Amino acid sequence: MIELTLNGGPARTAAEPETPLVTVLRDELKLTGTKVGCDDGRCGSCMVLVNGRVARACQTPVGKVRGATVLTIEGLGSPERPHPLQQAFAETGAVQCGFCIPGMIMTAKAMLDANPRPSREQMVKALGANYCRCAGFSSIFQAVERAGALLRGEAVPPPPLPLGDCWEEMAKATGTARYGADLVREGMLHLKVVRSPHAHARLLGVDAAEALALPGVEAVLTAKDVPFNHHGR
Ligand code: FES
Ligand code: FES
Structure with a gap:
């Protein structure tokens, strides 16, 4: 245990x-x-x-x-009692699809704990290992700067998004929003996509026998199972 x-x-x-x-x-x-x-x-x-x-x-x-x-x-916080980082991310528009945001906020928390007034360069370095594919980093840096000011007890300008209007952003910033991978249904099957590890290789065949013999494997689907497929051969 x-x-x-x-x-x-x-x-x-x-x-x-x-x-x-x-x-x-x-x-x-x-x-x-x-x-x-x-x-x-x-x-x-x-x-x-x-x-x-x-x-x-x-x-x-x-x-x-x-x-x-x-x-x-x-x-860190909840929609009812958000941490200043969660609040700042939600109200500055730094949350788009939100998938990267929990990891981004946890990294920002560690940075602000160690350095309450980071420069933009220090933020870029600290958050360099966190990828965001939709919000763009400038709004994320603005959110971290705003959270830093809130944590230092400084006055901040009114937010672009009033907190009461951004319940969806807040759900994503607090980890309470549910994405497809977060849903569980009884008897639900899980799909694993397997790609060739060899770029540009020509796939001549798939031997699924070993995979099908594993406990819990219900099916192995290949291009042959797709009735209309422009790309598979
Ligand atoms: S899921 Fe852990 S670093 Fe990407
Ligand atoms: S908000 Fe979508 S990946 Fe960052």
């Missing part, structure tokens, strides 16, 4: 120590605010804080957080 302090309270899991922390958070503890973008350490959407330092939850075995203090986006 692995025990840790999670979002201020005790938590435990019987998962194997090598299980990724993000799997335990999302699948077992139902904390789906932590997102999985790339699942191999490149996008930053799964960032959480472990003992106050940023960690990619997809690359952190849960055994490594035994006895540690872990903070996820849900532990």
Whole structure:
């Protein structure tokens, strides 16, 4: 059994120590605010804080957080009581699809904890491992600057989006918005897309026998299963 302090309270899991922390958070503890973008350490959407330092939850075995203090986006604040970072992201328009935002906010939290008045260059460096594919980083930096001012107790100008009007942005910034991958239905099957590891290779055939023999595998679909397909052969 692995025990840790999670979002201020005790938590435990019987998962194997090598299980990724993000799997335990999302699948077992139902904390789906932590997102999985790339699942191999490149996008930053799964960032959480472990003992106050940023960690990619997809690359952190849960055994490594035994006895540690872990903070996820849900532990930072809620739509009713948002952290200044969550508030600033929502009210400055820095949240678009919102998928990257929980990881972005957790990284920004670690940065502001260490440096309450970061320069733009320091922000660029600190957030460089977090990818956003829709909002554009300038609104994200504005949100972090605004949150820094709020945390320092400084006056800030009225927000572009009044807080009461941005409930959807707030849901995304607090990890309470539900995306497709966050939904679970009884008996639900999961789809895994398998791509060739060889760029430009010509695929001559797919032998699915080994995959079909694995427990829990219901079907393997290939181009042959797509009745009208411009691209498959
Ligand atoms: S999902 Fe962990 S870094 Fe992309
Ligand atoms: S808001 Fe969509 S990826 Fe960042």
